[in-house]
Amino acid sequence: MPALNPSKIRAAAHRAMALAALHANSSLATRLSRYNAHMSKARALEAAGGAQ
Numbered sequence: 001m002p003a004l005n006p007s008k009i010r011a012a013a014h015r016a017m018a019l020a021a022l023h024a025n026s027s028l029a030t031r032l033s034r035y036n037a038h039m040s041k042a043r044a045l046e047a048a049g050g051a052q
Helices: 006-022 028-047
Strands: none
Touching: 006 028
C-alpha cells in the first residue's frame, strides 16, 4: 500500500473547499473568487509534482 502524499491530500482538500465555496450562501462574485483561489492552490500543488 503506497504512503499518502501530504501534497496530494492538500490538493484534494483544496478541491473540496472549492466545491464548498460554490455552494456557500454568498454573492456570486465572492463564491467565484473563493472557488478560483482554492482551485489555483490545488493546481499549484499538482504542478509541483506532489499529486500525480
